[in-house]
Amino acid sequence: MKAIKYYNLLFYSLLALTASTWLSCKKLIQTPANATNQIGTAQVFADSADAEAAVVEMYVDFSDSGIGLQAAGLTVYPGLSADELKFTGGGTSFENECYTDAIPVNDGTNNGLWTTAYGYSAIYQANSCIQGITSSTGISLSEKNQLTGEAEFMRAFWYFYLVNLYGGVPLVTSTNYLANATLPSATVQIVYSQIISDLKDAQHRLGVNYPTAGRVRPNYYTATALLARVYLYQKDWQDAETAASVIINSGIYSLESNLDNVFLDGSNEAIWQVPFANPNQPYVDEGRVFVPPSASTIPKFVLTSFLLNAFETGDNRQSNWVNSNSVVTGGTAVTYYYPYKYKNGQAQEDYMLFRFAEQYLIRAEAEAALNDLPAAVADLNKIRNRAGLPGYSGAMSSPAVQAAILHERQIELFCELGSRWFDLKRTGAVNAVLGLEKPGIWPADGHAALYPVPLPQIQKNPQLTQNPGY
Amino acid sequence: MYNFYSKIVVQPPCCTQKLLLIMKLTTLIMITVLMQVSASTVAQKVTLSEKDAPLTTVFNDIRNQTGYDFIVTRSVLDQAKTVTIDVKNAELPVVLEQIFSGQPFDYQLTERSVLVKLREPSLIGKLKTALGVPADINGNVTDSLGQPIAGASVNLKDTRFGAVTDNKGHFTITSVPQGRYQLLITYIGYSRLSTVIENTGQTLNLHYVLHPSTDQLDQVQVIAYGKSTQRFNVGSVSTVGAAEIAQQPVSNVLNALEGRVPGLNVTSTTGAPGSAVQLQIRGQNTLNTTNNTGLSPNPYDQPLLVIDGVPFAPQNQNVNQDYSIATALNVALGNPHSGISPINSINPADIESITVLKDADATSIYGTQGANGVILITTKKGKAGKTTLNLNVYTGYTQATSPVQMMNTLQYNAMRLGAFKNDGLTPSANASDPGFAPDLELFDPGKYTNWFNYFEGGEAKSTNADVSLSGGTAGDTYLISLGSNHSGYNFPGDYADNRLSLHTSFHHQSSDKRLNVEFGTDYAYDRNNNSNNGAVLEAITLPPDYPGLLDAQGNLVWSYKGFDLGSYAGSYNGVGNPLGYLKQTEDLKNYNLMTRLLVSYQLLKGLDISSNFGYSKFDNVESEAQPLLSQDPAQYPYAYAQFNSADYETVDIAPQLNFRKEILKGQLSVLLGGEYKRNISAQTNLTGSGYNNDALLGSIGAADNVYASNDYTLYKYSAIFGRVGYIWNSKYILNVSGRRDGSSNFGPGKQFGNFGSAAAGWIFSEEGLFKKYVPLVSYGKLSGSYGTSGGDGIAPYQYQQNWISNSNENYQGIRPYYATNLFNADYSWSLNKKLNLVLDLGFLKDRILFNATWYRDRDSKQLVLYNLPSQTGFSGVLQNFPATVQNRGWEFSLTTKNIEGKEFRWSSSFNISGNTNKLVAFPGLANSPYNRLYTIGQSVNVQYVWKNAGVNPTTGVFQFTSANGQPTYTPTYLTSTSQLNDEYVKEDPTPKFYGGFSNTFSYRAFSLTLIFQGAKQTGKNYLAGVYVNNPPGVYGVNEPVQLLNVWHKPGDQASLQAYTTNAASQAASTAAYDFANSSGVWGDASYLRLKTLSFSYTLPAALLKKTGFAGASIYVHAQNLFTITGYQVGDPETQTIFGIPVQKTIVAGLNLTL
Secondary structure, three states: OHHHHHHHHHHHHHHHHHHHHHHOHHHHOOOOOOOOOOEEHHHHOOOHHHHHHHHHHHHHHHHOOOOOHHHHHHHHHHHHHOOOEEEOOOOOOHHHHHHOOOOOOOOHHHHHHHHHHHOOOOHHHHHHHHHHHHHOOOOOHHHHHHHHHHHHHHHHHHHHHHHHHHOOOEOOOOOOHHHHOOOOEOOHHHHHHHHHHHHHHHHHHOOOOOOOOOOOOOOHHHHHHHHHHHHHHOOOHHHHHHHHHHHHOOOOOOOOOOHHHOOEOOOOOEEEEEOOOOOOOOOOHHHHHHOOOOOOOOOOEEEOHHHHHHOOOOOHHHHHHEEEEEEEEOOEEEEEEEEOOOOOOHHHEOEEEEEHHHHHHHHHHHHHHOOOHHHHHHHHHHHHHHOOOOOOOOOOOHHHHHHHHHHHHHHHOOOOOOHHHHHHHHOOOHHHHHHHHOOOOOOOOOHHHOOOOOHHHHHHOOOOOOOOOO | OEOOOOOOOOOOHHHHHHHHHHHHHHHHHHHHHHHHHHHHOOOOEEEEEEEEEOHHHHHHHHHHHHOOEEEOOHHHHHOOOOEEEEEEEEEHHHHHHHHHOOOOEEEEEOOOEEEEEEOOOOHHHHHHHHHOOOEEEEEEEEEOOOOEOOOOEEEEOOOOOEEEOOOOOEEEEEEEOOEEEEEEEEOOOEOOEEEEEEEOOOOEEEEEEEOEOOOHHHOEEEEOOEEEEOOOOOOOEEEEEHHHHHOOOOOOHHHHHOOOOOOEEEEEOOOOOOEOEEEEEOOOOOOOOOOOOOOOOOOOOOOEEEEOOEEOOOOOOOOOOOOEOOEOOOOOOOOOOOOEOHHHHOOHHHEEEEEEEOOHHHHHHHHHHHOOOEEEEEEOOOOOEEEEEEEEEEEEEEEEOOOOOEOOHHHHHHHHHHHHHHHOOOOEOOOOOOOEOHHHHOOOOOOOOOHHHHHHOOEEEEEEEEEEEEEEOOOEEEEEEEEEEEEEOOOOOOOEEEEEEEEEEEEEEOOOOOEEEEEEEEEEEEEEEEEOOHHHHHHHHOOOOOOOOEOOOOOEOOEEOOEEOOOOOOOOOOOOOHHHHHOOEEEEEEEEEEEEEEEEEEEEOOEEEEEEEEEEEEEEEEEEEEOHHHOOOOOOOOOEEEEEEEEEEEEEEEEEEEEEEEEOOEEEEEEEEEEEEEEEEEEEEEEEEOOOOHHHOOOOOOOOEEEEEEEEEEEEEEEEEEEEEEEEOOOEEEEEEEEEEEEOOOOOOOOEEEEEEEEEEEOHHHOHHHHHHOOOEEEEEEEEEEEEEEEOOOOOOOOOOEEEEOOOOOEOOEOOEEEOOOOOOOOOOEEEEEEEEEEEEEEOOOOEEEEEEEEEEEEEOEEEEEEOOHHHOOOEEEEEEOOEEEEEEEEEEEEEEEEEOOOEEEEEEEEEEEEEEEEEEOOOHHHOOOOOOOOOOOOOOOEEEEOEEEEOOOOOOEEEEOOOOOEEOOOOOOOOHHHOOOOEEEEOOOOOEEEEEEEEEEEOOEEEEEEEEEEEOEEEOHHHHHHHHOOOOOOOOOOEHHHHOOOOOOOOOOOOOOOOOOOOOHHHHHHHHHHOOEHHHEEEOOEEEEEEEEEEEEOOHHHHHHHOOOEEEEEEEEEOOOEEEOOOOOOOOOOOOOOOOOEEEEEEEEEEEO
């Protein structure tokens, strides 16, 4: 009998206990404010150290994303679309689609490029940082300027590549997805206006000194370098000349006399270079992608005969920046040439995103357009001389100078972040050149000059329209 | 020695009640004593099976079996009634109780005899009879072993009188007016007992024995927080029992559900041992959120899995974190939902029953978690009695069911040369030449290897052993069982899934029978080792003249005649040597702990309090290694190792208060309960890279660089719920349940939701008129239910923006942060409304049972990742979707006992289900990201694809129907369903109907079961896999022989386009790509499969007696023996040629009981 009473007592108290617990349901489902491995937005922008961690995220993916838009993708895909590279692999691949200038609208890699540019480590992150830092109360004004300037620069950087790959794209400058989800494409002009305004603002905010050791985070001159390029692409010759001059006259940068040092960490030519941030991938992707692992391996990408033939005899850039493998297959030896700017030298090499040589070429082109031909040739010769070639001399017509500059750009900036592809397009030469070089491949209407807007994007945003010809 | 006093001697009236009580107690004590004595002495066991037999016959039988004499006078016997009894090995006193319960006799059991006398009514009794005074009816109810049955309903039919037996099996119906009554005793799992009693005004003391029911309607069904039977259940509930599971040699119990349960669609994802099996009850409720690239799998609505009342921690998700042969690399190559199944860590032999809850009545009480249905798994419990040792062992082989016949060298080379001819190219040995063709220029044209046979054509071993020990006394029972299973991969290499499992169950009942404690723990270790590189599945497409993969020393070959095999990619991605993939190991270990404690206590008569305490922990530990020697030395070999762990943990506490009472001719049951659940899932990932020595790949410390990451999610959930059920006169049934749920997955202010259901049933066969005029129909029930439930199945903390840091990266000493999601603070419970109508019919004493069910489920406020264009920064945001999705369907089942002879028996069971999915509403569809995916009124599973218009006879390139009906090479992409026209065809992969048909034949000791299972459906055919990667004719990709039949020359009327090398002809490769998204890759994928064949022979008792075994049988079981299908290449269930085919298994086994 006693036992029964004991049970009763036990169970009634258990009942009372559970009843009271359940009545306060809210307590039962209380969880901490954040998951243990995450923090909230307020904490990210509470102080400069945390905000800085959000800002540098925009740089690390250059070395941590395989061949995407960041890393080697910006070099490889436009290089194939233009007349620089040929893919030696078989099968259906984005590489072959680029080479044959026939990218299907639903290609996954193309969609990946678009997605990366707008994604969490690029435009979204830039918008998020600009918003968070602006409204933060825990960051000093100077730090706010530095970090905001970097984010604005990066936003401009990505829009520059988007507008050159795809034409007009949706101009997203906030993190409000409700508003952003249905934005139609802005015109090329409007995208450029935003790029210029971002870069000008970044110029105001960024100092002439790099914020940290090396030239690994953008400074005033980095913003100016992109601005000079943007003006050049916009044919705003005067502003392009001015901007390039600012950098050339800064006294900070100089051309590396040894071509093998250009792409190394600490290169004097670097305006902005990004070291690898992932110890698992201790190399620059361009090096790993282009340089075959052994002398008997067929390179994945080979240089086209058009590019090889464009080198003048005695050009050191051919001996230093181009390499070859002779591979015997089935009894015949075949020589395959591949880009060798990055030598897959691991730790010593950095991603070179802006380098000084380009500024001479920008200024030369602007000067030529402004009809200051001697100045243009002088700037051009700086690049030629460094490559071991004699400078141009004597009287040259304006078209001749302009052609010489484009030729020099083709050689100096080959397989570097789509430079050749963009040059062909901005100068209007793309149809003529590729029509000649890729007969039966290059579409006569030239629609392939713009990549297709990825189909999934159009499907998810009915406001987007496809580029003509697709 | 022991006397039974059921006769009342003359007593003063005032004392009668008290005396009665004493009497009852004495009786009970005596029964107990008797029980114990007989258990310890020579058992006086009686086995009788008689129908309306004379009492004397029964007496003779008992005397023959026990030696007891019956002392009785002839005149007394004149008043005897006939006896109907069916007992097996029952104790003598129990048998006597039963025999005498309807007789006008008293009896006395002495040491060697039974004295039978005519019952003398007492003086008071006579008086009572004469005066017509109401009397109490007392009695007790036991099973055939004499164990009291608690909770049985005792009713006097068509009256308000009734009672429920207490824990001692005792009942009292007070103050019953005199007269003849039909007494009805029902208890779940036991046959209904119906008998006529006469109340003459004297207190009756009755004893009844209930027998386990053989009628399917009365089999116990485990339902939400309780038990029921098909007879009185008004929800849609289906059960699969241990016997059915045992017929199938499967290591994953979910495979045993295929074709068994109406409304449950079970799909094997691959034939890899231990691989995931998808479950879906009554269709997809939520919208697909897949993006167009098809790289992320759609969410697939799966039911809640509850094991012995405890939600299974990992549920039915893929626990394989690394890639493996069992995990598809991408949608194109296989089933995106594949992986390793956590359910494979449960030994099927430990499962007593699996119950599938489908409608609102059955699932609503699970509230939030039950929206997609619930599967309750109940494990085996111990049985009181002699200690029993059971051993079950089987072994056998598995083999691919649907081998793919690839082209031989001659055919392959002809295809390649055809492609060159079509493209106007010449094969060349120069890689920068568009005609580069190492296969034609270098490889040996005289060599032929059948790569399908090489990789997947072998046989694998399958072995299983289970040992269990069970027994105990009435108050304490136990079951301990050990299991071991080995299922090999039929891949080259020592790959297998191995499982060891331990199952225990203990039950204790206090001597006053008020306290019940049930405790059990399961532990299983499941190891699955295979390759971490699923791309090896593509190795079947290697050119048939590809060089040998191993050299004379057994080393991997990487170059051939100076050509680096890894340097030139086919689809087969620069591999060089697929045997290298097989050296890239994946070692997966799952540790599954499930433990539970159920304590219940009877507070008052009819009122029980109980609580379930459950803990489920599932640990997944994986390591994978990519050794240097597995890689082409000329392609930057890079050694790395990964060490992953994932823990899933669920704590579940569910206290309940149960009340049962007979009220107004009916049984009222009330359940009040609460539930608290806490889920933790934690993942840790360590990747080491830069190893110099393959031998150290098991060490994270030996890595040059280590990348570490972790994830941790915490989810809490609580609920209070109630259910009121009432069964009136065994005819009308009413069930109402309600529930309030709270979930930590929602933001502040959005955490709580209320859900409920109501159900009613009418057993019309109990109506007098019906019984009289339609005697053929032994059972008829109409029932229906309607109710709501909600969903919170999302990741936590999505109502705010979360930033994480990545240890992989470091920028000048700064670890970067990035945002992981867009956020929406406003989402809350999704809402699922279920309507269910059921007709149950039984014919010929329930020998034929028929069930027809119609249902309609509507899911609204869906909680899904709403797709957004990438310009927003992310692929979507979690929100309550404005759309309503409806699933509507029929389920039929028919169970028949065709022949029930003494020696030959034949029973069948057939079920078929069909579901129609429909998007009912979607406000703003036209301007949403979904406008090309969905149309109002259509199924959400529909895919709109181009209409294939065959091959242009002149050019040999695929054509498609354009909007104006003319053929075109370049169909336009669908950007809105408002554009739908002739250009597009609707393809719906949802099965039109599916079901199963099983037959069991037994003749004497032989038994044969055949289970057919099938589905009527459309699906993607093998051409989807062929064309999605590469058009036939490219380097390095062999094709199934069916691809020989393509366009070859102008004028050919072919259904497949000309070969292409893909190097020059863009038109052909674009068309090939488009073809993969056209009606051309869709077709009928219906099938009918002999899922199971089970043949067994039970050894004769005579033989066993000599050996000392209590039982023994030998058997042959086979799974997936043959499939009837029009599906051309591959398996119609997994629908890919790049997955391990579904396996055919044949085993032979032995079952011994000691």
